[in-house]
Amino acid sequence: MAVNRYIAVQREAVEEIVGNRLLQTTDFELGDQLGEFLSGRELDLAKIAPRLMAQRGASNAGLIITCAGAKTPAFVVFDLEESHLFGDSQAKVDAVQCFQRVLRFSVKYWDQRVLNPTELIYPAYSKAVIFPFPISQKTGFRISVDLNPYAGRLQKRGQSERYLLVYKSGREENQGPAETPSFTVFRKFIEDLAKIELGVHVAIPEGATIASFQNVSIGSPPGRLDIHQGYDLWMRALTSEQRRFVESGLATPMRIEGPAGTGKTLCLALKAVHGLRTSEGVDVENSSLFVTHSEASRRSIVSVLQSMDADNFLTALSPRRVLKVATLQGLCAEILRRELSDTELLDPDAYDAKQIQLLYVEDAFHRAKDELGTYQKFLSSSFLSFLSSEDEWPIIQMLQHEIGVVIKGRANEQFDAYKRVPALKSGLPLVNDGDKSFVWRVYELYREQLISGAQFDTDDVMLSALGQLATPIWRRRRSREGYDCIYIDETHLFNMNELSIFHHLTKREDRFQIAFAVDRSQAIGDRGWAGDFDWETLVPQESQRLDHSKMKVSSVFRCSSDIVNLAFSVTSSGANLFTNFEDPLALANSNQSFEEERICEPPAFVVFENDEALVDGSYERAERMSREMASSRGDVAIVAFTEELFRALIAKAELANKPVEVLKERGNVEVVRRAKQSGRFVLSMPDYVGGLEFDGVVLVGVDQGRVPPSGGISHESRAFMNFTAHNRLYVAITRARYRVLVTGVRARGPSSILNTAFSSHAIQLRE
Structure with missing residues (x-):
């Protein structure tokens, strides 16, 4: 097999690659194939997709990837010998990330578009530097690009400024942009390019290998998948990790972890439907339970499951295979139905x-x-x-x-x-x-x-229900009235009392078929957990010798890379203060297509003179955000960080007839749906927006004295208020796909929680 000294990608082929959602990360099978190829591993010769083709020049030194019908003589050239960007030592997940970031930069440079803060150009030297990784992963790693390589010779041929040359990578700056790269390999590419015909499919010589590129339609624009779509469509859109979680059997407890936007709830719903479908296929009984935290979340999940063609399971037409969706409080009230009425709650x-x-x-x-x-x-x-x-x-x-x-x-x-x-x-x-x-x-x-x-309060209900479940009567009825499989969404919102219920609800006492989703950093406040308590509480001590599987989702599907960086800055600034505040973004990458990245913008902090101007300005900025993204108002959320500002925003909306829908309960998708249909902004607070997603969010009042509240005087109360402030800010930030705008009052200044974000340039101060 010939060893590639370079890889060159033509302009149209670049756009094909950056526009395919399934090539953005190795979590997808096609992205994994791309990573295998870039990392230099031997692959079977695959059939090239209709629009992408590979040609090897006469020198056999490298591979030129072009696009059918394309004639643009512009290329990104990766000098593999000098840059050491890809190879056996480079993990394929990093190889794909670097490859995609360079290609995206190239399109923006050619089109003279606005660059990300992680993309720097030095015009005096005709060089650029790209930092491909989020600050949550690797700091300092950079890729150096010559924007006009071999300029003197190519200018004489009329080919100047056609090519971008990736000539170096690593953490060492050395001579910086003043460094002169070697053009030995680049000259090989120029010689090879002169002997091939662009836009024409040429067979790859025997012995050469290339990964197969394919475009797979999943029925919706990349990254904007409607959660209300069929089971089969969703199964085609899952990453390899997600599919493995969904399709694996539920013989022992399974935990899926990941930061906001990674599809944990979706995977849990698909797993429930998959389990019931599998049981139907082999004609066995399956009584399943899906537990949510609030009534609004329950209605949302029912709507999603109905879209997944699970109506026949939800309506219990076949009593042998039933999926029950309930809140934990509602479930416990049902257990206590002979002793407790709704009016007593x-x-x-x-x-x-x-x-x-x-x-x-x-x-x-x-x-x-x-x-x-x-x-x-x-x-x-x-x-x-x-x-x-x-x-x-x-x-x-x-x-x-x-x-x-x-x-x-x-x-x-x-x-x-x-x-x-x-x-x-x-x-x-x-x-x-x-x-x-x-x-x-x-x-x-x-x-x-x-x-x-x-x-009776919620804890009374839970503990009383727990008492009922620990009786000989229930133990005798358990095999008949218990559940074969239990799915728990947003486990991080339940305290220890609530978590202790679940293992009593399974049909068998020796087998706990429980799947649950967790992102501890979304938990508003301390739940009283310690260490791995969520697992230990879900399964009784005498059964903890049983294995359980734990899956972490590594890719953020919703948020742009800039929003990921901002969210990481918030979590990392609180990570060392609290016992259970984990870094949920350690493995996070943005998985957006290039078309989505075009409408993204780095997070910014905007100051106003007083609270009245803050309220007016937040509405104005939300309008501007909606207009610039070409999104409906219903895809923009305005999130107030104090009750006073929330009331002021509502009062302003009523007085000035502002187009808003007010969200006052967590995860209420009905309000969001109404907002989209009527073209109104969603106005809410951090405690209520969990589990939802928007194109952009405007965070109102994230300034000193309000986030966290200035009332904390003692060390203990400051720790408590800081903990909840970090939680709420993280939750609010990660609701956004493309843009986050943070606002505050000039006299107060930005919240101290954002200090890390400012120092790392994850957020910019804007007037």
């Missing part, structure tokens, strides 16, 4: 119930403070200082977590047990039993409100 929707619970805790705290003199002499000095000097709102939020996660979850509502439970690491600064006595008093006053209203 704080709210039928789990998320709204949490908000009502917060109001009850606030009232209980105010009443407990009136009794503070009784407890004062028993309190530690640090906790007393915390109560007296801290703003109320962070205290109330932390008390809500303490009651739900620790008192009810870990201590089973027993004071002696509560005293023995260690404090949450991102929770209240509890030092001694006196501190816990005061918190217990808040809990008692909170519980009195539930009793007087004949109501």
Whole structure:
């Protein structure tokens, strides 16, 4: 097999390659073939796709990739000897990334389009430098390009400025743009090019190898796939990793992890449908359960499953194969249906119930403070200082977590047990039993409100249902009324009480067929987890010797590379502060086609003089964003980071008749659908936009004193508020496919959470 000293790609062939979504990453089979080829591995001779063709010149030194019918004499030439860009030592996933980034730069350079911050041109030297990897992966690796190689000789032939030469790669800058590359291999390419005919298919000499390029239509524009499409269409659009997860059997628990936008929910839904279809094919029973966090998410999943032709499973026409979609609270209420009615719940929707619970805790705290003199002499000095000097709102939020996660979850509502439970690491600064006595008093006053209203909160429902499931009656009925397979979406939003339910719901006690999706960095606040607690809680201790499989999704399908960088800057700035704040973007790449990249723009921070100007300006910028991307208003979300700004934006919309749909519950796709149909912006807050996606987002009020709130005085409350602020900002940023605009007030300045992003140029300050 001939060893390639160069690879040259013609202009039209460049556009074919960068426009094919399936060639952007090795997660797809075609992208993997491209990576194999670039990395120098031997491949079987494959049939070349209709538009792409490969020719080997007379010198046999390299490969020239052209496009059928194309005559443009412009090429990107990779000098493989000098650049060492591809080869056995270069991982194929990196090879594809570098190849694609160079080709995309080439098109933008030829068309004189705006470049990314990671693409730098030095006009005085006629050179360019490309940084191909996100800052979350490799910093400093660069690719050097000569924009007019061999200029003197080619100018005499009238061929100047036709070619781009990739002549160097690595982390060393050396002489920078002043460096003079070697043209030895490039001259071979020029000699070979003179002896071939462009746009004509020429057979590849025997012994030469080339990967097969194909264009595969999946029924929708690249990257803009409608989630409401058929099962078969989706299966054709999956990456190799996703397909492996979907098609693998569910004999033991399976976990799919990945950052926002990687299709975890989609994979979970497809896996449920695939399992039922497989059971139907072999005519065996399959009773499956799909669990969501909120009622809005449940409706969204039902809609997606109906689009996947799963109606026959959802409607239970065949009782032998049924897919039930439910919220966990609704499921537990059903288990307790003889003892609990809907009117006894704080709210039928789990998320709204949490908000009502917060109001009850606030009232209980105010009443407990009136009794503070009784407890004062028993309190530690640090906790007393915390109560007296801290703003109320962070205290109330932390008390809500303490009651739900620790008192009810870990201590089973027993004071002696509560005293023995260690404090949450991102929770209240509890030092001694006196501190816990005061918190217990808040809990008692909170519980009195539930009793007087004949109501039960979410944790009551979960723990009561858990008690019902741990009885001889359920153990006897389990094999008949339990579920063969359980699928849990957004597991990161459930606390330990809620996670403890699932392993009781399977038909068998020795086999836990549970698949669940996790992105811990999307969890709003501390869930009380420790280490790998999500797995350990889903399966009982005596069964933890069983294997379970864990799959991490490595490609971000939704976000542009610039948005990935910004999201990484946010997560990395909080990664060392908190026990469970993982870096979800360590393996993240953007998987957008070049056409999508054309409408992308680097994230920017825009300042306004005051809050009134901030509200007006945010609407104006959203209008401009929609217009510049040629997107409908419904594809742009305006996300307010405080309740005050949220109310101000709503008031402005009502006063000035602004076109908005207000989203007030997490994952409500009905609001988003209405917004798109009526041409209205989606106005919301970070807590509600999880699980949704937009072309662009405008984040309002991400400035000092608001993100995180300035109320945090104690170390503990600052840690808690910082934790939730990082969560919320990460969630909001990763809703966007193409553009993120962050706004704030000039006097406040940008939030400190964005300091890392500014220093790494992941976000720009714009007037």
